[in-house]
Amino acid sequence: MSWLLALPAALFLFVFFVLPLLDNGMRSLVGGDGQLTLTRYSALLTDSFYLRVTAETILLSAGVTAICIVIGYPVAYVLVRKSGRWAGLIIFLLIAPLLTSIIMRTFGWQVLFARRGLVNNLLLDQLGLIEAPLRLTNSPGIAIAALVHVLVPYMVLSIATVLQSVDRRLEESAKILGAGRLRAFREITLPLSLDGIGTGAILVFMIANGSFVTLVLLGGGLQTLPLLIYQQFNTTRDFGMASAMSTLLLVVALSCLFLQLRLVRRRGA
Amino acid sequence: MTKLDRRRFIGGATALAAGLGGMPHLARAQAKSITVTAFGGVWEEAVRKCFVAPFEAKTKAKANVSLGGPPQWLAQVEASPKKPPVDVLIMTPDLALTAAKAGLVDDFTVEKLPNLAKIPKELTDSVMGKGTLFDYGVGGITFNKNRVKNPPKSFAEFVDRVAKGEFVASVPSISYAVTPIMLIWAMAKAFGGGTENVDPFFKAMEKMKKNLVFWAGPNDFFNHLSSGEAELGIYFDGRTWNHFDSGATWIDFINPLEGGSLNGVAVQKPVNADPLAWDYINEVLDAKNQTLFAEIMNYGVTNTDVVYSDKLKPRITPWQQTQFPPYEEIAKVRNDWVNRWNREIGR
Numbered sequence: 001m002s003w004l005l006a007l008p009a010a011l012f013l014f015v016f017f018v019l020p021l022l023d024n025g026m027r028s029l030v031g032g033d034g035q036l037t038l039t040r041y042s043a044l045l046t047d048s049f050y051l052r053v054t055a056e057t058i059l060l061s062a063g064v065t066a067i068c069i070v071i072g073y074p075v076a077y078v079l080v081r082k083s084g085r086w087a088g089l090i091i092f093l094l095i096a097p098l099l100t101s102i103i104m105r106t107f108g109w110q111v112l113f114a115r116r117g118l119v120n121n122l123l124l125d126q127l128g129l130i131e132a133p134l135r136l137t138n139s140p141g142i143a144i145a146a147l148v149h150v151l152v153p154y155m156v157l158s159i160a161t162v163l164q165s166v167d168r169r170l171e172e173s174a175k176i177l178g179a180g181r182l183r184a185f186r187e188i189t190l191p192l193s194l195d196g197i198g199t200g201a202i203l204v205f206m207i208a209n210g211s212f213v214t215l216v217l218l219g220g221g222l223q224t225l226p227l228l229i230y231q232q233f234n235t236t237r238d239f240g241m242a243s244a245m246s247t248l249l250l251v252v253a254l255s256c257l258f259l260q261l262r263l264v265r266r267r268g269a
Numbered sequence: 270m271t272k273l274d275r276r277r278f279i280g281g282a283t284a285l286a287a288g289l290g291g292m293p294h295l296a297r298a299q300a301k302s303i304t305v306t307a308f309g310g311v312w313e314e315a316v317r318k319c320f321v322a323p324f325e326a327k328t329k330a331k332a333n334v335s336l337g338g339p340p341q342w343l344a345q346v347e348a349s350p351k352k353p354p355v356d357v358l359i360m361t362p363d364l365a366l367t368a369a370k371a372g373l374v375d376d377f378t379v380e381k382l383p384n385l386a387k388i389p390k391e392l393t394d395s396v397m398g399k400g401t402l403f404d405y406g407v408g409g410i411t412f413n414k415n416r417v418k419n420p421p422k423s424f425a426e427f428v429d430r431v432a433k434g435e436f437v438a439s440v441p442s443i444s445y446a447v448t449p450i451m452l453i454w455a456m457a458k459a460f461g462g463g464t465e466n467v468d469p470f471f472k473a474m475e476k477m478k479k480n481l482v483f484w485a486g487p488n489d490f491f492n493h494l495s496s497g498e499a500e501l502g503i504y505f506d507g508r509t510w511n512h513f514d515s516g517a518t519w520i521d522f523i524n525p526l527e528g529g530s531l532n533g534v535a536v537q538k539p540v541n542a543d544p545l546a547w548d549y550i551n552e553v554l555d556a557k558n559q560t561l562f563a564e565i566m567n568y569g570v571t572n573t574d575v576v577y578s579d580k581l582k583p584r585i586t587p588w589q590q591t592q593f594p595p596y597e598e599i600a601k602v603r604n605d606w607v608n609r610w611n612r613e614i615g616r
Contacts, residue, residue: 107496238604
């Protein structure tokens with residue numbers, strides 16, 4: 001009878017997740033004349049513009065995930081192995097960006113990096129290092145940096161949780177048997193923490209894949225599927241195309257999730 | 270002291286329920302309410318003060334305010350036309366036309382709305398008589414006075430000087446619902462094009478592209494100007510003056526020589542909405558209420574009896590002096606424009 005306990009959650013998911021997904025899928029397949037059609041998917045999968053947007057969406061998410069791993073792993077390592085009594089403070093500093101509104105965070109990036117913002121004023125007026133203000137905002141770089149800023153805590157916390165459970169005696173044994181610190185890390189610690197990297201990568205990739213506000217405000221030329229979906233709803237009112245795009249986005253996300261899980265399991269095995 | 274035990278509590282609750290059940294008229298009168306719509310921020314405050322308050326005072330009914338935007342409200346009415354979740358719609362003219370053509374909204378007549386007699390007929394005709402424009406803004410050139418001492422007076426001058434790199438300009442992105450009207454059509458028209466030919470607009474954007482940033486929403490534009498990301502841009506007169514009155518005295522607005530586009534806001538009633546909505550809409554069209562609304566919002570209003578204050582007069586461009594967009598024609602080609610923008614401009 002234990003399955004009864006799961007019934008409310010299953011029912012909730014069915015009504016508010018599965019049914020809307022099915023409705024969304026159907027909407028993407030029904031044309032203006034009420035007949036079934038695949039023209040929207042055909043456009044999304046053959047038109048070079050939509051292919052570029054899909055590729056840009058995947059590359060952005062993958063790039064942000066990779067940067068979060070590179071930044072997040074050392075931070076997680078220090079947090080678990082070296083921070084001692086500072087661990088609480090480091091965790092607070094990590095989570096702090098998540099405590100402020102995303103609009104405020106994004107505006108903060110604008111204030112800092114605007115043409116007449118703090119950084120440009122410093123470089124131009126105070127230090128005299130540049131002759132004209134740099135165009136730092138409204139560029140893909142600033143949007144990626146802002147996404148990493150928001151998402152890196154997810155990566156750090158995922159890796160830290162797994163690193164904490166790694167038995168340090170294994171590393172010590174490797175060192176006793178002649179492995180240097182780097183080799184012990186590469187052959188013992190890193191493989192044992194792959195689960196944490198995998199979990200963090202999935203979280204970061206999924207959130208970046210659907211990110212909207214940061215890209216709307218700082219995107220600077222990036223065109224991703226969430227932005228086009230919003231446009232279909234808000235400007236063109238082509239709900240069928242929006243549904244097809246969101247189904248494509250879901251398939252992309254699930255495919256990447258599947259690949260990541262396969263990769264992590266194989267490497268971790 | 271009276272002890273409140275379980276039996277007394279149940280007995281008291283039963284008596285209270287029975288008492289309430291015996292007063293159905295009172296319960297119904299208190300429950301009589303409609304749902305009206307408003308944009309967020311100062312818009313909501315103005316709607317509550319100028320329209321909701323007089324409506325509630327006259328009818329003794331309640332008007333709940335639903336915040337959001339026209340695409341969302343229209344989608345809600347489309348999804349449930351027999352029992353629309355909102356009783357009054359506030360729409361951009363192109364969406365008002367969509368609702369009118371789909372038969373989702375009622376005809377406006379003087380019999381239902383006595384104040385409609387004071388609204389210029391062109392403004393009601395522009396949405397097929399199934400609604401009317403009650404307020405409007407003009408899309409023109411807003412600039413930072415501290416950084417732009419000699420602002421461009423026309424769209425042509427704006428494009429030339431931005432293209433030369435004299436300024437960085439902030440213009441609405443294609444994700445903003447009104448961009449096809451306030452930017453694409455307005456600039457195409459200014460350069461000799463129009464609904465049938467928007468090439469001049471895309472040529473102008475190509476010239477300016479190195480010195481453009483894009484705003485996704487009105488507050489975003491203000492952030493661009495206040496943070497120094499841009500010196501000027503294409504924006505609305507009313508919102509400019511709102512920022513000015515809120516302390517941003519460095520901001521100013523120019524209606525371009527070619528004429529900025531009129532961006533009207535239409536009010537409509539869904540077909541099966543509560544008939545009380547007519548009383549509310551009549552308040553929306555009332556001269557006294559509109560005068561107060563204009564004073565708060567800094568936007569032009571449409572009742573011909575409205576007399577603007579001395580502060581407001583120089584700020585409001587009479588709608589006859591604006592470029593009146595052919596909303597119906599624009600609606601037909603809007604999606605092609607958006608598609609072209611995505612491929613050529615990309616933001």
